[in-house]
Amino acid sequence: MSLPTVILPGYFASAREYSSLEESLQQLGFPTVTVPLRQRDWLPTLGGRSMVPILRKINQTVKQQLEKYNTTKVNLIGHSAGGWIARIYLGEKPYTIHGDVLDSAVGLWNARLHIATLITLGTPHVTQERWTKRNLDFVNLNYPGAFYQDVPYVCVAGKAIYGKRRLGSWLAYSSYELTCGQGNCWGDGITPISAAHLDGATNLTLEEVLHSPRRKELWYGSPEIMENWVQYLN
Numbered sequence: 001m002s003l004p005t006v007i008l009p010g011y012f013a014s015a016r017e018y019s020s021l022e023e024s025l026q027q028l029g030f031p032t033v034t035v036p037l038r039q040r041d042w043l044p045t046l047g048g049r050s051m052v053p054i055l056r057k058i059n060q061t062v063k064q065q066l067e068k069y070n071t072t073k074v075n076l077i078g079h080s081a082g083g084w085i086a087r088i089y090l091g092e093k094p095y096t097i098h099g100d101v102l103d104s105a106v107g108l109w110n111a112r113l114h115i116a117t118l119i120t121l122g123t124p125h126v127t128q129e130r131w132t133k134r135n136l137d138f139v140n141l142n143y144p145g146a147f148y149q150d151v152p153y154v155c156v157a158g159k160a161i162y163g164k165r166r167l168g169s170w171l172a173y174s175s176y177e178l179t180c181g182q183g184n185c186w187g188d189g190i191t192p193i194s195a196a197h198l199d200g201a202t203n204l205t206l207e208e209v210l211h212s213p214r215r216k217e218l219w220y221g222s223p224e225i226m227e228n229w230v231q232y233l234n
Helices: 015-027 039-048 052-068 081-090 130-142 170-180
Strands: 005-008 032-034 074-079 115-121 153-159 202-207
Touching (some): 005 015, 052 081, 074 081
Parallel strands (some): 074 115, 153 202
C-alpha cells in the first residue's frame, strides 16, 4: 500500500476546499486526509504573526496518520502558503521568532524523519510583502532551497496568466509584484513561477494551471493535472 498522504491547505483556506483532491488521491491508492483547518483557525496568524497554531494542527494530523497506518512516514502536500509552512514543520531549528513557544516545544518542527516526500503546489517560497516576510525569511535563511537531501522536494508552478497592468490581469500583476518584485511575468494568477520553485528541487511548470481550488478552471488538484506530480508520491 502507498504511504498515507496529508494535505495542508493554503492561507485562510478550509479543509473542505480540498475534498476533491483528497478523493482523487484516495482513488489512486493513497490514503489521504486534509489537515482539518477552518477559516477561523487562521485568525491568530493574521498580520504576519506566528504559524504555531497551524503547526499544531499539522502535527496532530501527521501523528494520527502514522498511528492509524502503523508507519513511520507520510507524504506531505502543501498548497500555496501551506508549502512554506510545511518547510518550517520539517526543519530542526526552533521556530521561536514570535516568542509564543519554548525552544523545547515537541513536535511542532523537526519532523523531516516522518516526511517521505514534500510536494508544494503554487507555493510562494519568497515574498516582498511585509506581513509575510518575517516568517518566510526564517524559512529561507534556515532552510534555503530543497534543504534536506533525504527528503525529495517537488515544487509545482502554474503558467496560466501573464501579469499586466490592465483589466483581466491586474490582480496577477499585483500579486506577482508583491511576491517576487516583478509584475510582468508568468504565474498561476497568484504565485509567479520563479517564486514557486526551489533550488535543488524537482521543479515542474504546468501550462494553463490556476492557483485556487475555488475556481472552476484547471488548478493543481484537477485530475488531469495531478498526473504530472502524483507520480512523485511514495
